[in-house]
Amino acid sequence: MPQFADLLAQAVQQKKTPVLVGLDPRYAQLPAGLQTAAGPTDWQGQAAAYAKFCRGVIDVVAPLVPAVKPQAAFFEQLGPPGLAALAEVIRDARNAGLLVVLDGKRGDIGSTAAAYADAYLGAKGQSPWGADALTVNPYLGDDSLTPFVDTAVARDAGIFVLVKTSNPGGKTFQDLLCPERPLYQHVAQLVEQLGETSLAQCGYHAIGAVVGATYPEQLAELRAAMRRSWFLVPGFGAQGGTAAGVAPAFDSRGLGAIVNNSRGIIFAHARLEYAQSFGDARWQQAVEAATITMIEALRADTPAGQL
């Protein structure tokens, strides 16, 4: 079986774009026709709406992009029915030929981290969720990451370790000088070490890094520190990241990074530039238009144009 890093490289090259579509359903923002739950605590009804909505997004984006990133929080918000919907969404995405990066930002001490890794990683029937990759929080240190690394490598899956996040508060701890280099550089160094055993043919390994699009200079600095890590770059669009700003994340082939957009794509029907032409009823066409616009922006202003 191909390793995760190669699967991702192949998918990016096949679709000729590094766009990662974030599946962050929020009930109040769904197109009006999908808001069919009986009320605010009809979690079953809301979960059914999430599954239907995400399936609708997947149908549109599957021919266009290599991967999707469901955000666990919004499904967990609906209790057990939400998690059943999440499992359905992951299955739908995989059946549509998409890679699935589950955004759960998990992390715990060794034996518990092993349970999280066993839970989520492994797309070939080895896990009840079947994600290709999982986002992971490094605060608990090296022995909290190695179980994720071991399981990812054993199952041809991947992880993306939070290094520098896209939110304003990301600086609170990540930018602290410890004592000469910022904390995020220490995390980057560990990520680089953890990846050594899983170098794949494409030149990248299974241990990726989350590096926000909102800090272009740090993106370049971290690219230099983690030359063989796939970057998951959040913060494009709604959070202020631009195509030119994410350019330093890529190698000259247009590989090495996937760039996430969640709200800007899945809720495009409510955006000023699409609301009038499409609106709620033709929300899937708004999703398609927003996806194509992002693909074109990255082709124009980053090495993704070489794909």
Added chain:
Amino acid sequence: MPQFADLLAQAVQQKKTPVLVGLDPRYAQLPAGLQTAAGPTDWQGQAAAYAKFCRGVIDVVAPLVPAVKPQAAFFEQLGPPGLAALAEVIRDARNAGLLVVLDGKRGDIGSTAAAYADAYLGAKGQSPWGADALTVNPYLGDDSLTPFVDTAVARDAGIFVLVKTSNPGGKTFQDLLCPERPLYQHVAQLVEQLGETSLAQCGYHAIGAVVGATYPEQLAELRAAMRRSWFLVPGFGAQGGTAAGVAPAFDSRGLGAIVNNSRGIIFAHARLEYAQSFGDARWQQAVEAATITMIEALRADTPAGQL
């Protein structure tokens, strides 16, 4: 309604112990009579066993201790059926009069953190899970914690922020000097600030801290840094923490800390000192004996003797 800090103080005083029982089910370690699943991928069957096992633990410990701490990872390991079992376990614990601290170590950027907070916090029908408190990871910074704080305060719930964890690798990043004080001291300072708005009658607030039992000196140092935070102290027993070692976490009334033990209590039937007298068949009596032994150890060697 009483605030979370007061609810916890009342529960600790009523039960006269700060013992927190961790619900970390692992299928292979369940008493033989509960291993009734059809096979390693019979997640539904394993989830039913987890619910039954945890109910059995809850029945025994509810008269003895103030709170339980289900570990989300082990339930997530079983996919959607595992999460349905988790919801059932939380409900059973609350119905038995126990406070529930869900150990999920969640953390994300602001709007997503708000979804996690809304998901889990709120024991009075405000959330589909209904936990009294949730463990939270601080790596994403101040604006990733405030949504948890706001929801906790609004719903008389609590959070426990990871400050200094009990695993050996906890030092990798948490002990880095940034640039003069270790990272965990910076996190402690933020926890202290975040708690200012929720000071309750007992003298503590809703923003607790996870501080491992495996580092007694740091426990004393962090007690001084966070005078009004409830501490959740993991690492007792199986991980090497002792009663004398956790003493600095308490105030002179025996309040201010809850001390977790998971494997040492729930899997007591397999421990050398209980296996012969109880064994698999009388596993609940082993749970009871191990709980009482831990209660007595904390009474003997910590200010919990004043309760």
